[in-house]
Amino acid sequence: MKRPLYEASTQYKNWRYSPERLSQIRTTMNEAAVGVIRKTFEAYEPGSSSNVSFVNAHEEHLLVTFYVHKISQLCGHFRFPEEVEATATSYLKRFYLKNTVMDWHPKNVMLTALFLATKTTNNPISLDAYASHIPNTVASDVLDLEFLVSQSLAFEFAVWHAHRALWGIWLDIQNLPDSLPDIAQTQKSIYDSALSHVRAARLTDAEFIYTPSQIALACISLVAPALAKKWLESKANITIPENQTDIPPRPSAAALSASIEAIESIITETGKVPNVEAVREVDRRLRTCKNPEKVVGTKAYLARKAEAEKKAEEKRNKKAEGQKTNGAGDVDPFGDPLAEPVKPGLVDYDDDDDDD
């Protein structure tokens, strides 16, 4: 049987969750992060973690959602296409399924996610032009996190979006047998309102749970339920030619409308910009519970850096030593003693032969 294209995508394979699983991921990650950071606090100043009020998973999510909204504002400022905005949004949301705001503040990650999205959607802009338009930001702020963000996305840069699906369904609607020939003009408000619902859906978890076309259909349904139903029925009535046995089975009408309703309520209930006061409160507390290892200048940060440097130094010494022994001493005219076969485990990726 032929699989629908969407099911071969990394989005379908690796970025789909049930609502329960989503909240479990966020809670587990938050608890693990709190544990680690508490330990770090204690290691440098015993007793110092008892007064810290850590942010919980719900508050983390609130903050991230607020920065999803910020991306949208920035994109308006740059006049980036919809594709860039939608992609950057997905990147930010996916990033925080793997990371905590206590390690990486979304105001920084947002800038990198957006810059990366301009490139992955083939709308590149120079880093200098980008950074110079954002207050208090230099190029390195954006680039420093590029690998971290890419790794968090598992280098899966392609994202399928509901706004594309909406455009497709809208074109398709114009082809319905009893559609008025000028529906694209007269009913344009339907499309425009549906698009604003698609944008609201970006503030929600809908994209982690449902397919882009389901979300798009739900957005039309919010504006023009009868039209959405008519379009859906037109699809159900297509007869499949007998020789085409490779068409995947369709979901039942009941299952589909249940999904559509669920998406509609996700959008109406959670598709809103978080209250600024609530966000500020979280942000204030975040300042006190940030991972000290990631705050430049703190004891923990300096200690971690020293540790990393020590390791690098050891490695360099080891390498230099190795070269010394190789080069010096008497040379056996019959060559070196037959060496043990090199175990593959000994390959050192840091042993760079390049000049960076």
Added chain:
Amino acid sequence: MDAVERENQDRQKRWAKEQKVGEGAYAVVYRGREFSTGRRVAIKKIKVGQFKDGLDMSAIREVKYLRELKHQNVIELLDVFSNKTNLNLVLEFLDSDLEMIIKDRSLVFLPADIKSWMAMTFRGLEFCHRNFILHRDLKPNNLLIASDGQLKIADFGLARDFADPGFKMTCQVITRWYRPPELLFGSRYYSSAVDIWSLGCIFAELMLRTPYLAGESDMDQLKTIFRALGTPTEQEWPGHTKLPDYVPVGQFPKTPLRDLFTAASADTLNLLSKCLLYEPRKRLSASEALQHPYFFAIPHPTHPSKLPKCTTQMAPRPLGEVDGNVDMVGSGPGVKAAAPNKGRLKRKITSPMDDPKTRSIARKLDFTKHVKSP
């Protein structure tokens, strides 16, 4: 250490780098192995630290598309990880490419062999197009050959998604000899038909054992095409004189393909001519090509394992070829990337005229003898 960093390191530990097989200014290619299985791989290390704008576009394109595409006739990206300021792509290991095979004069191609290579190429391309991806740099040295004879489309550094109608794209894509006339005339709105033209050129090259339409400059490329296939008329290709960079390049008569491809069957020439139609909208699609009678006629395509193989050990290739997009010497007809920021580091190419010494064309086709004096 962060979970994400740890995950990255775990990925890295799955792969052993063994021996350097190619090096360019921006990337190094190693032969390697998967520890757990011993499977051979190629590891392409891209030195991102040198790029002013971070991860560069061709690395991003390659990773983006190869992450999504899994097909027998498309090179497989097995893993991606980063290390310090390097990006490492772990790719399936492939012995040779179609260009090496074409140039290996000790090999004799049967019509069934050519049919087999073309079938695999069209299957891989049909899969890309079905996924709404234009390759935009098809040429024999981007068609890699696995040890079992399977052909794999590689180098997605210039690939992009289909644009919406009315959305501009750059016309500076596809290596010149494989570039269709609409791009040479500066068309900024084009389709999957650009890749089909390239396959037509490759098809002809497999039969001729030398590049079919080897122009020496963009202007000469048009002339070369028209000399071979006749100057298009308004009827054949409506509107082409209105394209942005249209220039009249002279009137050349149409000569039947039969005159040059003397040994080819009628089916063969029919498929070839449909890949090389001037009007892009009439050029056949990859899925139509796969339904073409050519692929069903006798002789049946050779089984991949029985195809001619390179007799020479694969020498370390200049990285431009391994990498496709890092062509520092310019030993072929180059392509300029759609560089968003001029004057910065670009992983792109020069034109062949920049360094004519390094060009190696076995033999140049001369179409002039077909031109009748007016």
